[in-house]
Amino acid sequence: MVGDGNFWDEVPIDAESTTVQEKVLSSDASVSIETPVPFSEQNPQSSVDDVSGGFIPHEPREIISSVIAQTCIAIFVGGILFVAIGFGFVGEVFEVFPMECDGELIETEDGTYMCLVTDFRSNAEYDFFENSTVSVTELDDYYFSDTFRWEHSDNVSMIGYYELDWMKWSSWQNCQWEGGSYAGDTRWYCIATEDGYEDYGEAFAYCEYSKSEWLCTDEYRISESNRNSSSEKSHMNDFTYLCYKAILLSDLNNQSFSELEDGMLQLSYPTWCYDDAVLSSEINSNDTQLPFEGEAFLTFYNHMGFDIKSASIMQYSSSGITMSSFQYGVYDSNGEQIVDASLQMAGGAIIAFMGVFYLLIVYAAYTKKTYVAHLGSENTVVIKSSWFNKPAREISRVHLMPTSYVLESVTYSTDSDGNSTSSTHYEIYTPGQSSLNLPGCFSEEQLAEVTGLVVR
Numbered sequence: 001m002v003g004d005g006n007f008w009d010e011v012p013i014d015a016e017s018t019t020v021q022e023k024v025l026s027s028d029a030s031v032s033i034e035t036p037v038p039f040s041e042q043n044p045q046s047s048v049d050d051v052s053g054g055f056i057p058h059e060p061r062e063i064i065s066s067v068i069a070q071t072c073i074a075i076f077v078g079g080i081l082f083v084a085i086g087f088g089f090v091g092e093v094f095e096v097f098p099m100e101c102d103g104e105l106i107e108t109e110d111g112t113y114m115c116l117v118t119d120f121r122s123n124a125e126y127d128f129f130e131n132s133t134v135s136v137t138e139l140d141d142y143y144f145s146d147t148f149r150w151e152h153s154d155n156v157s158m159i160g161y162y163e164l165d166w167m168k169w170s171s172w173q174n175c176q177w178e179g180g181s182y183a184g185d186t187r188w189y190c191i192a193t194e195d196g197y198e199d200y201g202e203a204f205a206y207c208e209y210s211k212s213e214w215l216c217t218d219e220y221r222i223s224e225s226n227r228n229s230s231s232e233k234s235h236m237n238d239f240t241y242l243c244y245k246a247i248l249l250s251d252l253n254n255q256s257f258s259e260l261e262d263g264m265l266q267l268s269y270p271t272w273c274y275d276d277a278v279l280s281s282e283i284n285s286n287d288t289q290l291p292f293e294g295e296a297f298l299t300f301y302n303h304m305g306f307d308i309k310s311a312s313i314m315q316y317s318s319s320g321i322t323m324s325s326f327q328y329g330v331y332d333s334n335g336e337q338i339v340d341a342s343l344q345m346a347g348g349a350i351i352a353f354m355g356v357f358y359l360l361i362v363y364a365a366y367t368k369k370t371y372v373a374h375l376g377s378e379n380t381v382v383i384k385s386s387w388f389n390k391p392a393r394e395i396s397r398v399h400l401m402p403t404s405y406v407l408e409s410v411t412y413s414t415d416s417d418g419n420s421t422s423s424t425h426y427e428i429y430t431p432g433q434s435s436l437n438l439p440g441c442f443s444e445e446q447l448a449e450v451t452g453l454v455v456r
Contacts, residue, residue, distance in 0.1 A: 094347020160241030
């Protein structure tokens with residue numbers, strides 16, 4: 001209430017009036033609406049004598065925040081969480097929605113079935129080392145070379161895939177001697193992207209180029225002589241076998257899952273799984289055919305323990321190679337997943353509870369209202385809120401003085417990428433008294449109109 005006086009100074013007052021004319025809505029109808037406060041909500045003890053000097057009593061007014069934005073946010077965010085947690089996590093853990101087998105059924109010893117789904121199939125050509133368990137497979141569709149070694153035992157066998165020792169080496173898209181901003185340091189610097197030569201963040205003592213990638217290691221000492229190593233093939237000395245325990249699919253009919261688990265855990269890895277791999281025809285074997293004579297077999301990489309979910313299905317034959325995976329679950333002969341009814345009911349109950357909770361949150365957001373009201377003859381501004389269509393509850397209030405005004409403040413912030421943002425805050429400020437922070441859902445024009453104060 002500064003400058004030319006209070007907003008309400010020129011409002012004509014009819015002391016006997018019992019009705020209030022509705023004020024024209026703001027042009028920004030989607031943001032807020034304005035309604036008169038019923039006279040029954042005014043303080044019956046208030047009078048012209050109670051107000052500050054120079055204030056002329058007027059009709060009470062208030063503005064109410066819109067519910068559209070907050071309701072849309074509640075529907076969108078809550079819906080994503082409900083689907084992800086309810087139908088995703090809970091539905092999977094509690095098997096609320098049984099699956100149907102979308103592949104081949106494999107019968108087990110207890111009369112139930114596993115579902116086998118084919119993921120990959122390709123024609124192949126094979127080269128065998130004479131009298132050796134090592135063979136090379138060229139997959140014509142993917143230009144991929146697969147070299148492996150296998151070893152039979154009575155119940156469970158071993159297959160090892162020939163690969164670079166990734167404990168010593170790592171692969172990168174681009175490497176540069178003294179690359180990027182690190183120029184001057186005597187070593188290689190690498191980046192994972194296909195192009196660009198700045199911000200090389202990983203440093204290595206030695207790198208060399210192989211086919212379509214760079215291979216790097218710190219197994220060598222840092223030296224200027226490593227600069228021209230891109231034509232070397234030193235990584236060929238560091239190959240090993242990644243080994244998997246394996247069992248023929250046909251053998252699953254003769255044992256239960258518990259027996260299979262015991263067999264897998266008791267089987268030790270042969271020494272060649274840990275030693276450096278050497279391709280040599282001197283390795284003796286009684287089998288020079290494809291591994292397991294072309295039958296499909298399960299492979300388990302169970303260094304961390306047995307887990308049927310981690311199994312893969314491989315099949316090498318004279319016509320090609322097939323890789324498959326489990327659609328995990330236990331199925332009947334019709335391909336329907338067998339589930340625990342009590343577990344399924346518990347999961348359904350959790351999802352139903354989450355659905356009710358989601359609807360409650362949406363309804364709460366829809367019915368939440370924030371009010372800023374001027375109480376008329378009391379010359380007081382009140383902030384109120386309400387949920388679930390209940391009567392509004394007062395949060396805070398301030399009595400206006402001739403020196404009161406709306407103080408506008410702008411806060412600027414900059415994120416890590418250098419992008420700047422700003423936010424505007426409003427408060428009713430009276431020198432020498434406590435301020436009243438105003439809700440951020442109203443515009444400057446709306447706050448000035450309902451309070452009758454100027455904005456500074």
